[in-house]
Amino acid sequence: MLGLLLLNANQVVATSRIIDALWGDDVPATSRKMVQNAASSLRQMIAEHGGPRTSAELLTRSPGYVLRVPRDAVDLHAFQRLNRQGRTQLVTGAWESAADSLRAALALWRGPVLSDLAETGISWPELSSLESARRAAVEDLYEAELCLGRHHDLVSDLESLVEAEPDRERLCGQLMLALYRCGRQREALMVYRRTREVLRTEFGLEPGRDLRDLEHKILNHHPSLELARPAPTAPGPEVEPEPKPATVGRHATAPVDAGTSAPAAGSPIRTTAEPHRTERKWISVLMVRARLTAADDDPEQVEQALEAMTTAVTEEGERFGGVLQGRMGAQWWLLFGAPHTRENDPERATRAALALQERFRPDPASADDADRPPSMSLQVAVATGEVMVTYGTSGGTRPVDVIGGVLDTCQRLLDQVPAGGMKVCDHTSRLTRDAFEYAGTEVPLAARPSTLNPELPDLFPPGSFVGREAELQTLQGLLRSIRSQNQPHLVTLLGEPGIGKSRLSHELARYDARAADPARWLVGRVSPFGSETPLGALSDMLRGFLGITDAHPVAVTERLLGDAVERLTASERERAVMLHRLRPLLGLTAGPVPAGCGQDPVTECFAVWCKFLEEIAAQQPLVAVLEDLHLADDLLLDFVGYLTDHVGGVPILVIATARPELMRTRPHWGGGKRNATTITLAPLSRAESGLLLSELTEHYRQRERLPAPPPGACSVDPDGFGAALIRQIGGNPLFAGEFVRMYHDCRLRGEPGVPAGPEHGRPPLPQSVYTVIAARLDRLAPEEKEVLHNAAVFGNKVWVEAVAALLENTSLDVATTLGRLERLELLRRVRDGSAPGREAYLFRHELVREVAYSQLPRAVRAAKHLRAAAWLESLPSHRADLLALHRERAADASATGPGDKAGLPTLHVQRKQRSGRASPLALPA
Template identity: 35%
Template sequence: MRFDLLGPFNVVHDGRPVVLRGATQRAVLAYLLLRHNEVIATSTLLQAIWADEIPNTARKMVQNAVSGLRSTLAQRTGDTEQAMLLTHAPGYLLRVDSDQVDVARFRKLATDGRAAQAGGDGERAVTAYREALALWRGPVLADLTETGVVWPELVALEDQRIAVHEDLFGLELDRGRHHEVLPDLRPLAEANPNRERLNAQLMTALYRCGRHVDALEVYRATRASLADGLGLEPGKELRELERAILQHDETLLTRRPEPAPRPEPAPAPAPVVAPLPFTPAPVIAMHRTEPVESERKPVVAIGVALAATPDDDPEEAVEIQARLRDVVEEEAAAAGAHLPGDSGPVVLALFGLPRTDDDDAVHATRTALRILDRLSSAGIASQVGVDSGDVLVEYTTAGPGQVAGPVLDRCVRSALRAPEGRVRVSDAVREAAEPTVVHEASEDSPGWWHAVSARQKPVAEPADPGGFVGREHDLDLLGHLLGFVERGGRPHRVTVLGEPGIGKTRLLAEFAEALAEHPRIRVVDARADVVEAFAVMPGLLPQTASRLRAEGGDAALRGAATELTAYGPLVVLADDLHRADPESRDAVDRLGEACAGLPVLIVASARPGLLDTGQGERCGTTVSLSSLSDDAVGKLLDKLLPGTARLIRGRRELIARIGGNPRFAHAYAQGAHGRTTPFTALGQSATPPLVRRTLAAQLDNLPPAEKSLLKAASLTGDAFTAEDVAAVCGRDTAEVEGALSRLASLAVLRREDDEAGYTFRRATLRELVYQRIPRATRTALSRRPAVRPGLVEALA
């Protein structure tokens, strides 16, 4: 039997195609063939086949597909090979001779070719490379990819195919066969403009064919592609090749300046975790594809390890480790975490990829507690570590790829040192998750904590010594809308939108406090569960509350609202609606219709992204809380730091860093007590962790194109124009101007004037954006004329 994956998926026996029943059978067999003779966990198989949403019947569908495949394979291969497809904890194992799979034959021929080339036998290497490429009949699994299948293994195979082409072209050019390779070389290079080796080969072939202008045009196209897509300049070898062509270097006619053949990339070894003071930070290597962008990112990492395996049984250890991995993968996927792969005996999950959330520490700690509970219930002894820090991420067309950073090493160590059955968290994670998670200090490790349990309700923030500043007009607006509801006798919905910390919760609290002076007005706090919030309201008849809990529909809500509005209007407050589950958000959305003809004012607060999700579309009035003015921030600081606020050196710099966000003012004020160093000299080190988390989330909520422009803008100086930014990133000036204008409307940038252009509204955001750029990219971009001299060194 022969299995062909390098093109449309075919299974052939005795020269005749084998018919597979259904798309699931084909997908299961194809994925197992890509990793044949390897145990594949069921959870991995499910994720591969249903990448977007795994149906409830997925496991049964896979079981049926496996059963059908066993029958088909047994009929075709005879009794001696009936056990080809085996159930093997934690999933399945497809045993097959590698010679039967074209992917395996391709890789073997590629390896043979490189071995022959390394030994100096160019003729044998060319033959092996051509045989390997002849196995390809089109894009790998072309028919399955048409149905939406996108597997990293397919991208990796395509990368290997191009690498073999490069090795073959290199040998042929060395043998002077530039005319012969040009028809195959040119279309492949044009389809892959970011592969410098391939385009260097095309430049060499064109130059040797006497087409010097065309060769230089290839260089310009490659340079433009690298600049637009990655913000990078071509590498040293490509630049030297261009220079040689411009100088008509005669050595190009005989020998091409090309690096040695690239060996097949070996899998990254798992890091060795040993009780040493320092170990190298592990690099989690994914299936390799061409990176399209690199970025420094803050993440929160969970590491989960087995605490012990009974009787030191290796088979039992493998099975238990697989069950542990399944639990971690399921909980991490449900929480939206990124799974970079295992690091030795520790299974890792990362929060903050591809997008940072200011609550990543909360989500990570809650997920770690759920994982520990599930493993304990299954009788699996485990230990968990949670830590935070920066990583360097290579993004590919398939998403986050290789991830590296010291935080991964610390997380591995933390998991291995955690007591059995405990979640060990760093102090930074504890500080960020404290309002929603109960912690206790670690007796044996100062500076570390144990997460004990998730709080039913977050700890309320302490009384605000700064008072209510700068939101009086917003509070008056809510009062006017309440009067409108009472006079008209009909419901109205108000949605208060704003960035984290801008004052949404405080505005609703002030509104509720003001209403407490009017006994006729009833206030429902519907922060968590709308139905339960109505059911526990004082004065509601017991039978009405029982019906509400039992039915929970619009009719039951209307009955409760009718009773509660018997003597005056009803105000429903739904704070932080973006955190609620979809059912709760939908209940708030339907509340207005359910209360038709009743004086009900619904006030919901959320972050701006709520409307982007389609929730909150039935808003009667939308109030967007803008940043506080500098004067209002100054007054707030005077209240937070009585008697000392005006004495702080760098006060104007501090107000600029706060950027009109009340929560930022509180965070900075807390750090300013007893400080003598001026804020102007502290820079990024003076930025509280809460501010960094919030701004990181705000940055990642921007569209990728606008986020990329901010990176370019961070290199241009304190003030910049669209022309400056366009010169750094190589994009159209009019397009850049439009994007910068949108960013100004979002209060990310501030428009100064036509000549000065724009500035970052918060200096801290500019520093954070700059820090996201990898050092190699900063160095490359610093050579561009629009980058202010010395800026890279100043911000580093």
């Protein structure tokens, strides 16, 4: 118990957590009394043996105990402080100081944590977490040493570590770099091949991008692998472990010196100076301010409280994909969307804010406890907007500078929030209305329950199903086949975001509902935020089968699960094992291990879940839908593969919807498996897109009871606005729906609608569409994104020589990178008629080019357009209109003012737009 409390020193540890840690599943009836006796004994020992330096005290705090102890009295805290300090110094390029700090941190280790307890078989999560932190500190130390040119001294140590752990890619990369710098290129390449073989043989994986790039650079003797020392700096004070921004408001700076050329802490190969990278991004900012509510103002207690708050903000931010950008006093701010845009950044930021509020909600039971440390109430604000983000290196991932008015907006909101309250900006509110219950327009109360009804008639109007008849017939045939043959089948629906995967499965549900013997439908969704319950998608299915939600009491959930298992299994032994393995899916305690449980829990869990679904299908044909399988972890992916191979002769159709990223993690998904089909959904044709737009427009008009459009509004010139809109949506049904919804939302609020005439150019781009595309681009490797940005400067059609002329990074292989972008379905290669045998590339989607172009700062765009004009002039013959266009756009980008003047897509994000008359959506007949 003392060991557990020390691992969580100065934090409340619940009694239930102590009981679980001490006894696991074999809990004695008197466990709580035994914990109380142990606490009493600890208090007595502390009183007898505690000295001035270890002035600890064990306090009772609901719902358990807290061991208060000076932070410098626990070497774990000293390690964490030195480790944070070393990592910060590593990022800022202070390599000598980083090596000293990390070496001092690792010197505190004298063997495994709590080794005497570990010998008894205890394996707490905290122990494995600390071991992972130690390994990361070792890798950080070696990186600092490599930056200092000590590769000769490191080789033997690195070889021993890699021999023990050949699957740790960062260590292998560091050994490869050290061997290469020692002139042992052949051995460096052999390390790569051994690592690749281990990863492929044991895990079925290829090495990560960093390791592959390092091998390529070694083969080509790339100059970036040579040692580059930073300029010497004067010694300064010890680096603070917590980041401090330069200012609060429009400009927030991370704790990275913009003048350094340090490697990123997570990369073993970026050791030379690289240029800064700046881009325009839409992000969400979460600001948190803590207000101490206790009268006691002891500075040590205040420091402990703020350190606990920093830990909580970091944990909740990382849980939902945010980055802690800075702290000043008792205020913190996190970024969601930098460095990587996600389609739901506003929702992620709001969920993190609600989680922090719940975590620090005052406990009424301890309100009268005079000895308790200072408690806190939080003020929380979330704002969404466009910023300029600067990274320390061209391939860096941590922002060193963030500038934008959204920081001011969030700060003003925070100043208006009462203690314990929360507010979000107008953009965030409008983008998250479907995810949260709101009080008014600015105060989110709680997350809405997710809807897993497979029909969802309001979301998908029946008349708007266009262009997927062949795919629907294939699914209908498979549904009939599992019934007639009593065999399981796995069908994977692959496609880009919004292409219609979920809609297709919903249409199959509508078709099945009309059958004489409809199947039972169970739907599970892989959460983008992770899940506290193992295998959340299977948990959704189980809850759907039982008819329960999170609001049901535990006793009701227990009873319904027990009744279901009793109906499905006749054997008492099977019933006990099934209950033991299914209970964790509902967040229930697994309970004592029954006598029939096997030794391999994963294999037994697979068998139990498979048996459960098999027994359901034996009573009624079953369709199991797994949404967003590309987000699943290996355990769920393994189970889906296991299911169709091991289930008995019963009718089960497993439908998995996924994006193409699934094929990156599982390149052979479904290949060679019996009873498996993969359907890749292509974009709709222009005619189908026009029909879909018309159907959606009419549906919205009737639903909102809007007047019919004036005569002739749906028969415009094919080269007019309607045709431009069809080109923009690129055959994506989600984009079509968002454009139509944006237009009708404008009309309902009495705002100017979408312009109808071709003189207005393109319609404004809905924020949701922009975010989907930006998230896709942010998943590219840095060199791929750089090439795509330069290609966007030239317009829809581009050549290898043209992109190479714009690149500042002359080491990039442009032809190879354009080929990768083609395989990622962002570009399409075509023959160029201007020269025999010459090839050009077209953007597959017009909006991809627009978003890529919009991410370049205006000054960068102006310079690239001038460079493009110079390249055109250097050709033996060139088109004067293209030359004039680049010069005009360079002038526009150089001028101050709205970004859309320089070719940026105008985003529809504000309530007030430019003045103009609302006009009906004009579409081709």
